[in-house]
Amino acid sequence: MKQSQLFTKTFKNVSKDDTSANAQLLTRGGFIQKLGAGIYSFLPLGLLVLKKIENIIREEMNVIGGQELLMPALHPKEIWEETGRWQTADYLYKLQDRQEKYFALGATHEEVITDIARKYVFSYKDLPLYLYQIQVKFRDELRVKSGLLRTKEFLMKDMYSFHASEEDRKEYYEKVKKAYVKIFERCGLKVLVTEASGGIFSKEYSHEFQVATPAGEDIVYFCPNGDFSQNKEIAGKKTGDKCPECGKTLEETKTIEVGNIFTLGTKYSNPMKAMFIDKNSSKKPIIMGCYGIGPSRLIGAIVEVHHDDKGIIWPEAIAPFKVHLIVIEGKEDKKIKDTADKLYQDLQAKGVEVLYDEREGKTAGEKFADADLIGIPYRAVISKKTLKENKIELKKRDEEKTKLINEEEFIKYVG
């Protein structure tokens, strides 16, 4: 894409109100725009990142048998009354239509998915079943926080699994755990797979996927060897204790929770009568699990971890573009622009995602500063300097050094 066509511009400064790095950098770069407290638009650049993350999640969910669907965000009161949560879930946004009928904006979808399951699952032969969606959630948070890290409206990938036996559910739980670690790795994040409370769903522990960063709001005690990690909320251990697995001294860190997996058991299938007939012809409630990742929060977490004082440093797999091509023109030398134009076309022909900064009247310094802020992994420069040697200057966003290579090498490098 040509940068002159991109309707967003970068800003040198944005309101100092939003102090978090992710809010500052994503706003300055033109990825997101705040509409109100905890309510953000994703602008074209931000949406490109979001789509990449969503696709990584889809791929990994599909690998473990997930089928994607899309549930409504508007939920009739009755479905939430079936589980009693119309009364107990105080984070629910509730509203009335003109006939004074009550609705909730979906904060989570156990009720809706269980309703679907009870209409399609009859026999143990219909199980197991793994359904997921990527959809907007609404939660009436008492306090929003830190840009995309805690919002009232956010995206969630929520998967729900349905099983005939507890053993099968447990086995799948471990599968999802592995898939989640892979997703976060692909997004450029190391996560601590952390024991946490089961919340209102379950007496059993759940697992949270925690990213260590000072910007986090959770506190986790973890073993540096990676054998153990526990949320402070349930901590049986503390900093300085020995790891129960390897004996190494535990450390403490602030973290951002980017994913969470839960045991549901029959908590929803029982009250909602989602039953199946087992091999012995007896009727039993379906055993369930649920698994969530917040792609929008994930973007916030990635920026918190991957940035420097100049801007964002996107991991390659989720960057909005792979190459940021910059032309530094001299008015008198049309050949520079022609060379850059041709490289842009060649890259596109090779399927390389490229943002081409061909804006006129912008100085080299401005273009470099914008490139650093936007954070595309590879920066390619065409200028008088490079033209002289008939080369392209290549620089990685996370490195200082530049190198001159020819087009063939370049395309091989980034292609």
Added chain:
RNA sequence: CGGGGUAUAGUGUAAUGGUAGCACGAGUCUUUUGGGAAGAUUUAGUCCCAGUUCAAAUCUGGGUACCCCGACCA
């Protein structure tokens, strides 16, 4: 929800109860083009509603929005 704080142009700020000003940004034109260049020119603001007063950005009351700490956080 408890506590604290802030509301003046896109951002940052100034203005004893008496002319709303400055810088940056943004727009236009020209000259520039290897780390946010220069000149000219333009643009845009007192959160809302009442009250006090000859006069309100400023004082009073109410509301709203936003930020921070805590609690909460499937």
